[in-house]
Amino acid sequence: MTAEFAVALPAVLLVLLLAIGAVMLSAQRLSLSSAAAQMARHEARGDAAAAAAVFGGLSMRGGVAVHRSGQGQLHCVTLSATPVGGALSVISVTGRGCAAVSEAGS
Helix, strand or coil: CCHHEEEEEEEEHHHHHHHHHHHHHHHHHHHHHHHHHHHHHHHHHEEEEHHHHHHHHCCCCCEEEECCCCCCCCEEEEEEEEECCHHHCCCCCCEEEEECCCCCCC
């Protein structure tokens, strides 16, 4: 094994691990954004049971925090989670979805 290979191999492995971590964080953010949008739609029309089912279907090991807010005729849901374990556990991932409040949801 040459010295150049011995120096380059850890750098290549580090870049590979960072790329895999970025893909995992992106997938988690996509899941949170999709679930937040579904929850916002259900809650905006007054269907709290369906929104709770969407929230119950999330399988994040570290747990998911929910924040609800109203902005005029919009009902917004923000979901945030932190990956469990490893260096990625210092990063918080957030997904947000908003929906127009219907007459039934008022």
